[in-house]
Amino acid sequence: MTLEEIDYDIRKFNSIFLRLVLFVLLFLIYDRNDNFYEPLTYLITAALYLILLLINYKLTKKKYKGKCRLILDLLIIGIFLFRKDLSSTINYMPYMLLLFNMNSHSNRKSNILVFIILFHLSILVACNFKFIWTFQLIPVLFYGFVFFYFVRKYFRVLNEKVIESIGDLFIENVNNNTNHHILENVKAHINKKKTLKNFLTIENLYLFVRLKENLVLIKGSEFVKTDPKIVEEEKKKLFSFLEDEKSTLLFTKEIVIDGKEYDNLVWVKHEILRHQYVFLIATKSYLGYIGGAIVSSLRPIFEYIARIFYVTNRLDNLQKEQTEIIKEKVTHVLDAQNALHFVKNKLSPITRTINLVDRLYKKPEKLSEKKKNYIKQELKNNTNNEKVKEILRKAEVLIKGVDNLLNQEDEIVSVKRIIDVFRQNWLHHFNSTESIFVDIKDVSNTKISFNSMLYDFVFTDIIENISKYSNDFVSIVFTQENETEISMYFVNSIKDFEKNYRELKKICELYNREDNDEIYKRNTHGLSFVRLLLRRKLIENEISIDKSRELFTFKITLKLA
Structure with a gap:
């Protein structure tokens, strides 16, 4: 009840x-x-x-x-x-x-x-x-x-009704990363109330998180391609408001989001375990005293949403940490595979002896006395047949380890979801999403085939490499170059470019060759696993160096579903 x-x-x-x-x-x-x-x-x-x-x-x-x-x-x-x-x-x-x-x-x-x-x-x-x-x-x-x-x-x-609806929406989509619908849902619930329309009509709703001296956009009731631009004077008011423990609402003007200028704005802040979440409510008309009072009355809704995103973010970070641990373990397995291939090749001649033993005990009536004596003599020199067989079985299983990863079922998702995944990963490493650029007209209806586990390894590895080796410039560009494909460009500057140029050039040449998986494994480390996964899935990818600009670029091309 x-x-x-x-x-x-x-x-x-x-x-x-x-x-x-x-x-x-x-x-x-x-x-x-x-x-x-x-x-x-x-x-x-x-x-x-x-x-x-x-x-x-x-x-x-x-x-x-x-x-x-x-x-x-x-x-x-x-x-x-x-x-x-x-x-x-x-x-x-x-x-x-x-x-x-x-x-x-x-x-x-x-x-x-x-x-x-x-x-x-x-x-x-x-x-x-x-x-x-x-x-x-x-x-x-x-x-x-x-x-x-x-x-x-x-x-x-x-x-109560909106919070219940948000909870149902979150639970139903907890495994699909579609919690961007939450803000759409809240906007729709509030705007359909006839008694509120004269005082408050929401044009758009956005959620930010404060990271030191930056406000980073997390979600919006509409998809946002580029980071908002706040007038400097309004930004000072905003950060003064964030520092004031007593204030809960702030009215401002002049913010540009995806080229659209909003003038009637109210900010609502919530602090959850020392993390500040800030809601931006863009309204269609000026909010007077009554409108502000209505927004204050709706604070429980915003606090509930902030808590959902806080928990979601914590779970995402834990998942990334576990992914990194697993990736390291898989990397060790890949290194071990070279050794296992060697062991298998070296042990292969012994299988001849094992087969002879099987013949001796399973079909002795078909063997001559001479052959029987020969096999018995061999047995005196080799008493570890079962151990050898066990080694070979283990080698086979480990060599098929990556295949088990690749066999995860694909699903058809929107590019919007992929960008959301990137933003979470990027935010985790760089505390900002300003360097992510989207040049795709309809991100919600542009669909691709998506293997979540595979891309989790790929994206994590690429972004970790960028974080580790970049100098000061990093960016991701999503673009649709034709009607059948979209491309992702990961671009970063390189520390000590002149010093490392020759090695980088060699890595690029090796990486972009078609038939050298085994050679590449023995000569590189950081990108070998990414290369293996993408090529096994027949996903076009390449790396390149822009010597004049001292930039390293990783390009992945995805077919539209």
């Missing part, structure tokens, strides 16, 4: 208890006052009230139940209080009961405007159609408290 269902059941109980109290109270009023009608009239009214309440409970459609109960309550109150002095506390008490119950109407679709109109009409009838402002003013003062209660309840319910 959800909290909403429990709350609904409590309100139903309150509704029943209210009417029991109302029933007792009306008969006390009847007993203590002079009454306008005959006693039988009050008795019949009370009986009809109970019967009609029961009929309403059993037969009326849900959306009309609350209004019918309200009309019945006001009718019986109007009859019992007709021409009585409402300045008496006990006489006015039935109306106070209904006012107190405004906060807990059991009907989910209760219309407060209908309640107010009928309520004041009932007071007018009880006063014999004389307008006495003191009796009308008391409910009006109470409406102020009820208004703030319903505003608070509205945002509590909205937060």
